[in-house]
Amino acid sequence: MSEHVKEITAAEFNREVKEAGEPVVLDFYSTECPPCAALAPKFEAVAEQLAGKARFIKIFRQGSRELAMSLGVTGSPTLLFFDRHGREQGERMGGEEIKRSAIKAQVEALLAAE
Amino acid sequence: MNERYDLVIVGAGPAGLAAAIYAARARLETLVLDESVPGGQVKTTHKVSNYPGFPEDIKGTELAKAFAAQAERFGATIRRAVEITRHDLAAVVKTFELDEEETVEARAVVVATGAKPRELGVPGESRFRGRGISYCATCDGAYFEGKDIHVVGGGNSAVEESLFLTQFAKSVTIVHQFDHFQAEASSAEEALASPKIKVIWDSEPRAFSGETALRAVTIQNVKTQERSELATDGVFVFIGLVPRADLVKGIVPLNKWGYVETGEDMSTPVPGLYVAGDLRAKQFRQITTAVSDGTIAALAAQKYLKQQKAA
Numbered sequence: 507m508s509e510h511v512k513e514i515t516a517a518e519f520n521r522e523v524k525e526a527g528e529p530v531v532l533d534f535y536s537t538e539c540p541p542c543a544a545l546a547p548k549f550e551a552v553a554e555q556l557a558g559k560a561r562f563i564k565i566f567r568q569g570s571r572e573l574a575m576s577l578g579v580t581g582s583p584t585l586l587f588f589d590r591h592g593r594e595q596g597e598r599m600g601g602e603e604i605k606r607s608a609i610k611a612q613v614e615a616l617l618a619a620e
Numbered sequence: 621m622n623e624r625y626d627l628v629i630v631g632a633g634p635a636g637l638a639a640a641i642y643a644a645r646a647r648l649e650t651l652v653l654d655e656s657v658p659g660g661q662v663k664t665t666h667k668v669s670n671y672p673g674f675p676e677d678i679k680g681t682e683l684a685k686a687f688a689a690q691a692e693r694f695g696a697t698i699r700r701a702v703e704i705t706r707h708d709l710a711a712v713v714k715t716f717e718l719d720e721e722e723t724v725e726a727r728a729v730v731v732a733t734g735a736k737p738r739e740l741g742v743p744g745e746s747r748f749r750g751r752g753i754s755y756c757a758t759c760d761g762a763y764f765e766g767k768d769i770h771v772v773g774g775g776n777s778a779v780e781e782s783l784f785l786t787q788f789a790k791s792v793t794i795v796h797q798f799d800h801f802q803a804e805a806s807s808a809e810e811a812l813a814s815p816k817i818k819v820i821w822d823s824e825p826r827a828f829s830g831e832t833a834l835r836a837v838t839i840q841n842v843k844t845q846e847r848s849e850l851a852t853d854g855v856f857v858f859i860g861l862v863p864r865a866d867l868v869k870g871i872v873p874l875n876k877w878g879y880v881e882t883g884e885d886m887s888t889p890v891p892g893l894y895v896a897g898d899l900r901a902k903q904f905r906q907i908t909t910a911v912s913d914g915t916i917a918a919l920a921a922q923k924y925l926k927q928q929k930a931a
Contacts (some may be wrong), residue, residue, distance in 0.1 A: 539759045540663040542654035547701040557639035568791065570760070578832035580854055581750040581760045593914075602656050602664075603736070606703055606719065 524592035628726035633660020635897025636732035638914030644694035659684025735861035744828030752834025767853035779803035
């Protein structure tokens with residue numbers, strides 16, 4: 507995994523996402539999930555391009571069942587976007603058709619809104 | 621200087637990878653591009669029972685990996701998670717810009733981009749996608765451990781994935797628009813005998829509702845027109861496919877459903893451009909027929925390249 511992507515547990519969600527103080531993209535992923543495997547290199551590429559401006563975080567669904575439920579996440583992969591105040595913004599992205607350019611555009615929109 | 625290949629194959633599903641195996645064995649410089657990981661629809665199929673050569677069921681992911689490994693063994697390059705950001709397939713030398721970063725050239729191209737799951741087009745569907753609505757049982761089934769879920773559809777995918785989902789869900793209710801399944805008899809019988817599966821016939825979803833996550837689906841009986849709202853924890857949609865024709869739109873003829881009409885040798889009116897697999901206009905879309913298309917496309921492309929060299 508790229509040095510620009512950090513994996514967290516559900517217990518770290520508040521500190522790493524809600525109180526990050528910068529925009530965060532959160533990736534809920536699962537094992538035995540080919541679309542998750544397909545997303546990983548795109549997620550890492552965008553994380554590298556926007557390093558220092560936004561945080562790119564992964565969280566493993568199987569270990570975060572309650573958090574996933576509380577956020578209404580029922581599919582992998584699901585990307586959630588949070589602004590620097592920890593509020594979820596914009597459309598979630600999911601499934602196999604997530605484009606690198608779309609992730610980047612949504613983070614840039616978050617950065618521009620500040 | 622752009623990297624140049626004899627053959628670029630777009631789509632690493634069964635059609636694309638069969639083409640890659642044949643092309644690479646013929647010593648063509650072969651590149652396969654896929655925006656995901658190899659396998660196409662096979663990789664998210666929980667098991668495959670009708671592909672010859674495997675007397676026991678094989679997991680879709682394993683079959684997908686085997687296809688890719690075989691193509692790579694003979695020297696085909698597979699580029700994963702790559703986005704085609706520009707392309708020109710009409711010219712003699714065809715070009716692809718990848719991730720806005722680099723350009724590759726091809727003397728011949730096989731487009732095997734296949735098809736993707738059809739959406740219902742019902743209110744609430746996009747809002748609850750990933751919040752209760754799913755199109756991939758292997759990806760999302762585990763989210764529904766102990767839950768009561770619904771499956772929409774009655775073909776092979778709907779019935780077989782319903783059977784797979786019973787290992788997680790407390791109950792699976794299939795909602796199907798007809799009064800019988802279109803799935804193969806063996807799977808249909810298994811589903812009808814499963815104590816966890818119920819079927820609501822002659823009915824179609826009309827709306828999805830909920831707060832943060834999906835809570836209910838409204839269905840309508842197509843014979844009586846009666847509507848009812850069913851509480852649900854999740855809905856899986858398997859109602860067929862739509863072709864992924866973006867790459868070839870405007871340069872090859874599509875039929876009224878958006879599939880590409882090809883010759884028997886997978887050729888299109890554009891010299892050096894072939895279309896294989898589910899994207900092609902044809903009656904049956906199976907792994908076996910995709911593999912057949914891919915084989916033919918690679919052999920036809922090989923012949924074309926030989927003639928080009930001789931000319």
